[in-house]
Amino acid sequence: MSLLIVSLDTTALNIALPSMERDLHASTAGLQWTIDAYTLVLASLLMLAGSTADRIGRKRVFMVGLAVFTIGSALCSAAPNLEALIVFRMVQAVGGSMLNPVAMSIITNTFTDARERARAIGAWSAVVGLSMAAGPLVGGLLVEAVGWRAIFWINLPVGLAALLLTLRFVPESRAARARRPDPVGQLLVIALFGCLTYAIIEVPQAGLAAVAPYAAVAFAALLALLWYEPRREEPLIDLRFFRSVPFSGATVTAVAGFAGLGGFLFLSTLYLQNVRGLDALHAGLWMLPMAFLCFVSAPVAGRLVAGRGPRLPLLIAGVSMTACGVLFAAFGAETSNTTLFIGYVLFGLGFGFVNAPITNTAVSGMPRSQAGVAAAVASTSRQLGQTLGVAVIGAVLAAGVDASSYADTFVAAARPAWWIVAGCGLTVLVLGALTTGAWARRTAERSAQRLAPREGRDTAAAVGAGS
Template sequence: MSELSHRRRLLVLGICCMSLLIVSLDNTVLNVALPSMRADLNASLSGLQWTIDGYTVVLAALLMLMGSTADRIGRRKVFQAGLVLFTVGSLLCSLAPTLEWLVAFRMVQAVGGAMLNPVAMSIITNVFTEPRERARAIGVWGGVVGISMAAGPLVGGVLVESVGWRSIFWINLPVGLAALLLTARYVPESRAPKPRRVDLVGQLLVIALLGSLTYAIIEAPVAGPGSPRILSCAGVALVALVTLVLYEPRREEPLIDLRFFGSAPFSGATVIAVSAFAALGGFLFVNTLYLQEIRGLSALDAGVWMLPMAAMTGVCAPLSGRLVGSRGPRLPLLIAGVAMATSGVLFAGFDAEASVPLLFTGYVLFGLGFGMVNAPITNTAVSGMPRAQAGVAAAVASTSRQVGATLGVAVIGAVLAAGVHGSADVEGFAAASRGAWWIIAGCGVCVLLVGAATTGSWAARTTSRTAARLDPEAAGNQRTEGARA
């Protein structure tokens, strides 16, 4: 391609990364601000969970719909609408008078966020068509997550300490507006040649499944796991899951095309995404409360303490992208699994909270592991699949991340709530959170085992067969691409 077209591709990548930056930065900044929100809005522990999960549930529920909608009506158009909604939602969050309104406005943000990440990844996939170049672009994309993790705690700490927690949402406004203007000027419009129709029943089932399951997990410590309210929500989630599995294969154009999961790497990437982001969501939630409410650190000091983890993520994410491009996803996944599992074991088995050297080591290892895991997830999800379904494939991968983050905060927050019981010292908190850390360690083991099992030549062959079933005309080209990935 010409030098001008190369520059244009890099500019498109930069614009897409801006959207990821505001979404990722919003989450990391929010975690640092949780204790201040708790004091100002008189929120319970479950209320803090809802400020995070109210966003991630809506995001996870709508990502696949928005991915297929973008494939149908135009990716740039949906991307621009997402920027508008996310920016407006951020402004509303900064004005929220109560916790309930804050959660509601976070949901507005989530509707916009659902139009950004999977659509941006679909744009990148269609702009960077050569597998190695695309893997590097995805590595840069993953590096933005690291930048947001590194900058988020520090930026959030400064804003919370100097202005107040409401100001954390203001930083999305100029970035969102700039990305909106640049998108209109530089991002090309693209659509799938054969877009799918809306699956309204499937969409409602996904909303019912994620919403009822999350509610049951978060509220169980307060209401009791055997209460009628919790049992009813669990029943709704189970019925929705069974109905979804039975209904979707019968549709000609389903919301979730279960044939994607015939690819071992794609299925593995889904499980790994849920595991890794569950570990991240729980890790950030537990550490934020520990550093500020147990150790008594300010928001800024807490951000500084978590900087080793964020810095390692920022360093390792682009390195992981290069490794995926040159050697495939196996090595980064193995490194990620070992590092994340070891970090969890340090906290669960060796009380790392009570030892500064162990605490630092645990942060570094978790940042290393999480930095390595993101690029393989994204690249594996879209590589080898027909580019006509790029938006759907990317949306499933993004949905898996958000489902993981939702479950991580819900489950680990519930475990913590059940064990704390007023523990207000390092030793007491360490004991109460031990179960949460074992869950995080287990997530790391899952990344390791699934990564080892779903990479290699056998896995690539399953991807080729899946691509042939999804798009027989493109099977030849996609088979070559899947083998390289």
């Protein structure tokens, strides 16, 4: 249920963007911030939430997250202007940071058998497919019948129900040994993500000189993280995780896959409503082929990961997402209803296969005492990818589109952005081929052996089908 409201919020909100643009008099950059203010805060806090849950109790942190997310949703629904909406989206994100990685940690500590865990993660990931299927249609119906504010209302009953069910059914769990907070590392992560995103979003309007200081701060924060974290006994980000080739591959794949998703939803929503002139409901109906394929593919991917490992799902995902990007960039898929439909089907198929192998690979082979942190790194990669996808593709679109003839210049301005989507798919394809073999699994086993002593030689999670 927590994954449902977080994912549904993203897909339904994208359908509402043109309505919000008109109601709040927002620019393209303003629309980017309504999405990226949320994903940016989420990405910055996920690892802190994961380690905190391992330390003080996963159920406790999860319930706090549900409460804050629900309150943030209520505030968003009442936002009087764009600036307030962006602030309230940040409140939502603080709660959201305590949900998905903590839920994944709970699943990892409940299902200790590798095959059972892969199937459980496949079922959990299928909720993303459900939200992809329901989000555009539900969002379109709500926007047309009530207005964009109703997008946030649906989180209230679901959040409350999830809170009560968690209180009743979810057992408390925590790591055997508490990990100390890392405030310096946390501040460096916030500086890195925040300044990088600001520089990308604002450069089309403000210019390179104006955003150069922010880019410099982001680069300095990255260097400081790489120097500081290995010197801590209990770092926020244990860089030894990345000695596992499957883990590193899953991290980069998550960034690429979700960057493609963020860019795809942003471009498609603006095209369908601002260029084709469709209302929110009919735009949502056009998105259903993508959403349905995602919904159908996600559980299939989970079963494939459980039975055959992550390679085949990642290869299918990479080929489909790349083909979608090329179809739009090189062949103008928007110009024909048939090719537009095919493009949406290809992306839905690809994205449906990408989520389960990312999630399972990230937690396989890591000590269970660090399950929350490992899952949080994977979740951070997803949110960072979506943040960068919206920021980069939105900036490319803003630089090429002419506001005075928006509909006439949109398709040409979007072509470079679609090539970026194709590049994201190609990255998924290449990493799926390179990081899922026997050699890669051996690096995961060695990483687990190195990590276990720091956690008091806790039993490492078996490197199973998902590694």
